[in-house]
Structure formats: C-alpha cells, structure tokens
Amino acid sequence: MTPTTTPTRLQRRYAVIGTGAIGGFYGAKLQQAGFDVHFLLNRDYQWVRDRGLVVESVNGDFTLPEVNAYQQPQKMPKCDVVIVALKTTANHLLPELLPPVVKENGVVVLLQNGLGAEEEVAQIVGSDRVMGGLCFICSNKIGPGHIRHSDYGAIELGDYDESYRARGITDRMQAIAGDFDRAGITILDSEDLLASRWKKLVWNIPFNGLSVILDAKTDALIADRATRSLAEDLMQEVVNGAAAHDRAIAPEFVQEMLDKTVKMKPYLTSMKLDYDRRQPLEIEAIFGNPLKKAAKVGVRLPKIETLYQQLVFLDRRNRR
Amino acid sequence: MTPTTTPTRLQRRYAVIGTGAIGGFYGAKLQQAGFDVHFLLNRDYQWVRDRGLVVESVNGDFTLPEVNAYQQPQKMPKCDVVIVALKTTANHLLPELLPPVVKENGVVVLLQNGLGAEEEVAQIVGSDRVMGGLCFICSNKIGPGHIRHSDYGAIELGDYDESYRARGITDRMQAIAGDFDRAGITILDSEDLLASRWKKLVWNIPFNGLSVILDAKTDALIADRATRSLAEDLMQEVVNGAAAHDRAIAPEFVQEMLDKTVKMKPYLTSMKLDYDRRQPLEIEAIFGNPLKKAAKVGVRLPKIETLYQQLVFLDRRNRR
Numbered sequence: 001m002t003p004t005t006t007p008t009r010l011q012r013r014y015a016v017i018g019t020g021a022i023g024g025f026y027g028a029k030l031q032q033a034g035f036d037v038h039f040l041l042n043r044d045y046q047w048v049r050d051r052g053l054v055v056e057s058v059n060g061d062f063t064l065p066e067v068n069a070y071q072q073p074q075k076m077p078k079c080d081v082v083i084v085a086l087k088t089t090a091n092h093l094l095p096e097l098l099p100p101v102v103k104e105n106g107v108v109v110l111l112q113n114g115l116g117a118e119e120e121v122a123q124i125v126g127s128d129r130v131m132g133g134l135c136f137i138c139s140n141k142i143g144p145g146h147i148r149h150s151d152y153g154a155i156e157l158g159d160y161d162e163s164y165r166a167r168g169i170t171d172r173m174q175a176i177a178g179d180f181d182r183a184g185i186t187i188l189d190s191e192d193l194l195a196s197r198w199k200k201l202v203w204n205i206p207f208n209g210l211s212v213i214l215d216a217k218t219d220a221l222i223a224d225r226a227t228r229s230l231a232e233d234l235m236q237e238v239v240n241g242a243a244a245h246d247r248a249i250a251p252e253f254v255q256e257m258l259d260k261t262v263k264m265k266p267y268l269t270s271m272k273l274d275y276d277r278r279q280p281l282e283i284e285a286i287f288g289n290p291l292k293k294a295a296k297v298g299v300r301l302p303k304i305e306t307l308y309q310q311l312v313f314l315d316r317r318n319r320r
Numbered sequence: 321m322t323p324t325t326t327p328t329r330l331q332r333r334y335a336v337i338g339t340g341a342i343g344g345f346y347g348a349k350l351q352q353a354g355f356d357v358h359f360l361l362n363r364d365y366q367w368v369r370d371r372g373l374v375v376e377s378v379n380g381d382f383t384l385p386e387v388n389a390y391q392q393p394q395k396m397p398k399c400d401v402v403i404v405a406l407k408t409t410a411n412h413l414l415p416e417l418l419p420p421v422v423k424e425n426g427v428v429v430l431l432q433n434g435l436g437a438e439e440e441v442a443q444i445v446g447s448d449r450v451m452g453g454l455c456f457i458c459s460n461k462i463g464p465g466h467i468r469h470s471d472y473g474a475i476e477l478g479d480y481d482e483s484y485r486a487r488g489i490t491d492r493m494q495a496i497a498g499d500f501d502r503a504g505i506t507i508l509d510s511e512d513l514l515a516s517r518w519k520k521l522v523w524n525i526p527f528n529g530l531s532v533i534l535d536a537k538t539d540a541l542i543a544d545r546a547t548r549s550l551a552e553d554l555m556q557e558v559v560n561g562a563a564a565h566d567r568a569i570a571p572e573f574v575q576e577m578l579d580k581t582v583k584m585k586p587y588l589t590s591m592k593l594d595y596d597r598r599q600p601l602e603i604e605a606i607f608g609n610p611l612k613k614a615a616k617v618g619v620r621l622p623k624i625e626t627l628y629q630q631l632v633f634l635d636r637r638n639r640r
Contacts, residue, residue: 213533214633226632233625302622305553312546313534 012179015079015101016040017094019048019069021139022111023085024147026155026185028053028064033183038068038076040097045071047144057149059184073100081176082108087274088117088285095124102129107172111135111155113204113270114285115197115293118160130160131173132193134200140273154186156200158193164245166192198242199249203257204286205238206231208271209307212281212314219266222258230303232258237301241290244299281315283308332499335399335421336360337414339368339389341459342431343405344467346475346505348373348384353503358388358396360417365391367464377469379504393420401496402428407594408437408605415444422449427492431455431475433524433590434605435517435613438480450480451493452513454520460593474506476520478513484565486512518562519569523577524606525558526551528591529627532601532634539586542578550623552578557621561610564619601635603628 014037016027023039031037041048049069055062070076073096082102084094091112102108102125110117111133118130138151157177159167168191177187190196210221210231221227235254242249271281287308294301332355336347339359351357361368369389375382390396393416402422404414411432422428422445430437431453438450458471477497479487488511497507510516530541530551541547555574562569594601607628614621 210630214630216633216637220637221633224633224636226629226636230626230629230633233622233629302553303626306550306623306626309546309550309553310530310534313536313541313544313550316544316546317536317540 011036012080012175013077013103014038014179015076015082017073017082017084017097017101018086018090019044019053019145020085021141021147022135022137023083024053024141024145025055025057025137025139025149025153026083026085026111026180026183028055028062028067028147029183029185030179031064031067032062033179035179035183036068038070038079038101040070040073040076040101042071044144045069051145054146055149056147058151059149059153073097076101078103078106080106081179082106083111084108084117084121085111087280088112088114088282089280091117091120091285094121098124105129107131107176109133109157109176112285113200113282114287114289115194115201116289117285118164118193122160122162127160127162131157131176132160132197133157134190134196154188155180156188156190156196158190158196160193164194166194168192192247194245195242195247195249198238198245198247198290199253201241201286201290202235202238202249202253203261204269205290205304205307206234207261207267208269208282208286209234209304209311211269211272212275213307213310217266217268218261218264222261228258231261234303234307237304238290240299241294241301241304244294244297275314275318278318280319281311283311283315287311331356332400332495333397333423334358334499335396335402337393337402337404337417337421338406338410339364339373339465340405341461341467342455342457343403344373344461344465345375345377345457345459345469345473346403346405346431346500346503348375348382348387348467349503349505350499351384351387352382353499355499355503356388358390358399358421360390360393360396360421362391364464365389371465374466375469376467378471379469379473393417396421398423398426400426401499402426403431404428404437404441405431407600408432408434408602409600411437411440411605414441418444425449427451427496429453429477429496432605433520433602434607434609435514435521436609437605438484438513442480442482447480447482451477451496452480452517453477454510454516474508475500476508476510476516478510478516480513484514486514488512512567514565515562515567515569518558518565518567518610519573521561521606521610522555522558522569522573523581524589525610525624525627526554527581527587528589528602528606529554529624529631531589531592532595533627533630537586537588538581538584542581548578551581554623554627557624558610560619561614561621561624564614564617595634595638598638600639601631603631603635607631 016023019039052065134156139149159170161167334357336343372385429451454476459469479490481487
C-alpha cells in the first residue's frame with residue numbers, strides 16, 4: 001500500500017454491516033465489479049441468502065442471485081474494509097459487530113449521517129482504523145434485498161485521526177477510491193473529515209429536523225418566508241459550530257444550500273421517512289453530537305437545540 | 321371619581337366588543353349585576369338579539385333572555401368602559417370599532433392575550449384611555465350566545481401609560497374593580513401592566529407554542545424530559561425579555577409554573593383550540609411582539625423565535 005510496494009493489485013475483501021438502502025447498494029456494486037463482499041444482515045438474512053440482491057438503479061438494473069450473507073459477525077471472514085451502513089441509532093451494537101470482522105490492518109468505513117460516530121468506532125478498533133464517508137445518494141430499500149437507487153451516488157470519503165484532526169488524502173483512501181471507481185462509484189476526497197461532516201449538517205439539520213417537526217416536504221419549508229428564514233438561521237448556527245472547531249464554511253455556502261433547496265424536487269428527508277415508518281430517528285448523530293461538540297468549546301446553538309428537544313419528544317411518542 | 325366627589329354611585333355604562341368566551345361571560349355577569357351593558361357581535365348577532373345569552377358556570381348557571389345586541393358600533397351608545405375581548409388577530413378592526421363607542425372620558429379595557437395591544441389602542445383613543453386585563457379563566461363558547469365557564473375567573477387589571485410605564489393603582493382601576501366585584505368577579509390589581517403581561521407569557525409562550533407545534537397536551541409536554549427542559553428554557557428567555565425592560569421576574573416563578581403544570585389537569589391551550597378550529601393564531605401578540613420588544617433593546621430570544629417561525633408556517637398552512 002505504500003509507494004514502495006510492488007504494483008500487484010491487492011484484491012481487498014469487503015464487509016458490509018447493515019445491508020439496506022446504502023450498504024446494499026454500494027456492496028452490490030462492489031460485488032458486481034468483482035470484489036469479494038460479505039454482507040451482514042438481520043431481518044432480511046434468510047431472504048437474501050436464498051434469493052440474493054436486486055438493485056434497480058438509474059444507472060442500470062442488476063441482480064446478484066448469490067451473495068455471501070451472514071446473520072452473525074463471528075461467521076464472517078476477516079475483511080480489509082468494513083463498510084458500516086447501519087443507521088447510527090444501531091451503533092450501540094458495533095462493539096459486538098466489528099471486532100470479529102475487521103482484519104488486523106483493516107479499516108472501518110462509516111457511511112453514516114451526522115457527526116461523532118468515528119470517535120465511537122475509534123474506541124472499538126483504534127483510531128488508526130477508521131474512515132468516514134458521506135453519501136450523496138437517493139436510495140431506498142423497497143423490500144427485503146431489494147434496493148431502488150433513484151439519483152446521485154457519490155461518496156465523500158475522509159480519513160479519520162484522533163479527535164478528528166485533518167488527515168489529508170491518505171494512501172488507503174486512494175486505494176479504496178480505486179476500488180469504488182472500478183465499481184462505478186465516484187469518490188470525492190475529503191482532506192478534513194470533520195469539516196466535511198459539519199458542512200453536510202448545514203443542509204441536514206434544518207431540513208431533516210423541520211420536515212419531521214412540521215410534517216412538511218422541502219418545497220413547502222423553503223417556500224414559506226418564516227421557515228426559510230428559520231432554515232437559514234439554523235444553517236448559520238451550524239456554520240458557527242464548525243467555526244468553533246476551526247472549520248470555516250464560506251458564507252456563500254448557506255445561500256447555495258438555500259438556492260439548491262428551491263430548485264430541488266419536493267423531497268421527504270431520511271429522518272421524515274424514518275419517522276413515518278416509526279423507526280428511531282438519528283437525533284443524536286445529526287443534532288445531539290454537534291450540540292455537545294459545540295457546548296464543549298463553549299458555543300451555544302439555541303435554535304438547533306430547540307429542534308433537538310422537540311425531536312426527542314416526537315421520537316419517543318412516535319415509538320410508544 | 322376622585323376622593324373629593326360625592327359618594328353617589330356612578331352607574332358606569334359598559335360596552336363589550338367581541339361577545340365570545342371571555343366578553344360574553346364577563347359582560348353577562350355585569351348585566352346580571354344590574355349594569356347597563358351593550359354587546360357588539362358579528363356572526364352571532366341575530367341569534368343573541370333574538371334569544372339572549374346563556375351562561376353555564378361553575379358558580380351557577382343563568383340566562384339573560386334580553387341583551388342589547390349590536391352588529392355595528394355606530395348604533396351603540398357611547399360607553400364609560402369598553403371591554404375589548406376580541407382575539408388579538410382581529411385588532412386591525414379596532415380603529416373602526418372603538419371611536420364610535422368610547423365616551424370622551426371613557427376607557428378601553430383590553431382583555432386580551434400577549435403583549436403590545438395597549439400600544440395599538442393608545443394610537444386610536446389616546447394613551448390616557450387604555451387599560452389592560454389578564455384573564456385567569458377557563459371559559460368556552462360552545463354555541464351562539466352560549467358560554468360555558470368551567471373554572472377560575474379572576475382578572476388581573478392594570479392601567480396603561482405611554483410606553484407601558486408603570487402606573488400603580490389608579491382611581492379608575494378601583495372604580496372598575498368595584499363594579500366587577502359587584503358582579504362577583506375578582507379583580508387583582510396590577511401596579512405595572514407590562515410586568516404582569518411579561519409574567520403571564522412565562523407560561524403562555526412555552527405551552528401555547530409547543531401544544532400546537534408538537535400536537536400535545538400540557539401533561540405530555542411536562543412529563544417528557546426534553547420538552548420540560550425546553551419549556552424551562554423558553555420560560556427563562558421570557559424572564560430575560562422582561563429583565564431587558566427592567567421587569568424582574570423572580571427565578572422561583574419559573575419553577576412554580578413548571579410545578580403548577582405538573583399538577584394541572586391535561587389541558588388544551590387556547591392556541592391549540594384555535595389551531596384545531598382552523599382559526600388564526602395569536603402569534604403576534606404572544607410571540608411576535610415580545611420578540612420585537614426584546615430586539616428593540618438588543619436582546620435575542622432565539623428559542624422563542626424558533627417557535628415563532630414554526631408557528632407562522634403552521635398557521636399559514638392550516639388556513640390555506
């Protein structure tokens with residue numbers, strides 16, 4: 001993996017923890033490209049073991065009649081790259097799920113929303129074995145082993161260092177990017193994972209939160225002066241939170257995100273989809289952890305905190 | 321009206337502008353006690369002119385088969401005391417409604433929620449002809465001319481002076497208190513109307529706002545840690561807003577309001593009732609004006625502002 005190794009291509013072995021809309025899609029693409037992929041499943045285990053995976057994609061449909069499906073991580077082979085594509089609300093399971101699957105010099109790639117999960121995983125596998133990816137994709141699981149990919153697909157990939165120190169572009173990032181490229185997936189390099197995660201929150205915090213609290217799609221929220229202005233205030237608080245961690249987000253970026261939302265097709269956010277399915281909301285990853293991080297350096301984000309408090313109430317009631 | 325006048329009782333003539341749950345109840349009590357009362361009505365005019373008013377009250381039911389009912393203020397006699405019991409959302413009508421009804425040395429008493437309406441009325445009738453009252457009452461209009469009074473009933477009455485300067489207890493306050501006393505209504509004296517209005521917002525802002533936004537009753541909001549803590553934060557912002565206008569609210573008062581809410585019967589706030597009936601919400605009086613007043617002296621109340629922005633969106637959608 002260093003510039004001095006022989007140019008023989010290493011065939012990395014991949015694990016996918018959480019074979020849903022995200023993990024199922026990227027894992028299937030990797031297997032289709034010839035990689036050795038091992039899928040951990042829960043509810044859909046039996047179905048996928050028997051019937052494989054079906055991907056309907058804007059870039060072309062395909063079926064994998066046979067996949068390596070597992071219900072227990074202990075039965076999986078050790079892998080070079082372990083993609084975690086669970087909802088962050090299931091991350092309390094990772095201390096059990098990860099150790100059996102990660103090779104000694106392997107790496108865990110967190111394809112998850114929000115902020116802070118890399119730190120949790122670093123506690124489990126060590127801070128030199130974690131990376132993070134931000135998925136820019138519209139993808140849904142529409143049935144067991146059945147993924148519908150409707151738009152986009154790129155992953156912004158960043159390497160992790162203790163306390164989210166910026167790592168720049170590392171060799172292992174480039175190696176994984178090469179694999180994904182072979183599978184037809186665009187990888188965008190992030191030199192600073194924390195900066196990328198804060199930046200993604202600029203959109204995710206207002207629109208995930210308000211779509212649930214106000215039972216509204218993005219078009220309604222951006223069309224009304226009051227909620228547009230609230231979205232802008234929330235975005236500004238995210239910018240303040242990032243700044244408190246020495247991550248500058250350009251002021252024009254807020255305007256860009258608002259303009260982008262105006263032009264978007266009416267969109268139900270992932271948090272709203274979870275809410276409507278009465279599944280747990282990713283409140284801690286998207287709201288709680290950014291608030292905690294900001295508070296730690298003495299910065300209050302009161303409008304984000306208001307949404308957080310409202311969402312905790314709604315989530316609890318929703319799943320009672 | 322001054323201590324030097326003869327002790328002959330002045331029989332003040334009353335007008336009630338807005339004959340609903342509040343105006344209908346207090347007006348009927350005054351008429352029942354022998355006062356000359358004139359009611360302005362809109363939708364219920366015909367019904368009340370023909371059939372009078374019915375009051376079901378915890379303190380005893382009664383019927384007034386005949387009342388002085390009007391549909392136009394021009395037809396009403398000039399009155400000494402003009403009680404305004406419209407929702408604040410109808411206050412844009414007051415420049416038309418008030419001038420024909422208020423005697424030259426008469427006074428307007430605003431029995432309304434929130435903050436700021438006295439200033440608007442001062443612009444119409446002069447700042448020396450306005451008072452404000454805060455109603456502590458559970459009362460509902462359950463049909464045309466039909467009021468159900470289920471609990472409490474006191475009014476905290478305060479005299480108004482330009483820019484809400486504290487006026488202390490004035491002679492005309494005492495005179496009106498005497499009339500209400502005769503009608504069986506307790507009047508609590510407020511020496512400082514602005515202080516009283518801020519103080520009432522301590523409860524009204526969190527619970528009116530959150531009950532609509534989260535579709536919840538008071539018991540659910542106070543039972544959940546997240547919304548209880550949000551309510552407390554909102555209360556603290558109200559205290560900050562009051563402090564910015566040199567009105568000190570004791571810190572224990574916040575705790576007292578929280579404790580009181582724990583002990584209350586599950587309660588649908590007036591704003592939630594309006595919302596469920598698709599009527600306009602009193603957002604400006606309860607949220608917008610306090611925010612503007614605080615902003616004017618350079619104080620931000622960001623959690624209250626968040627609720628304001630959310631409510632404006634919900635109210636607009638609700639009445640589309």
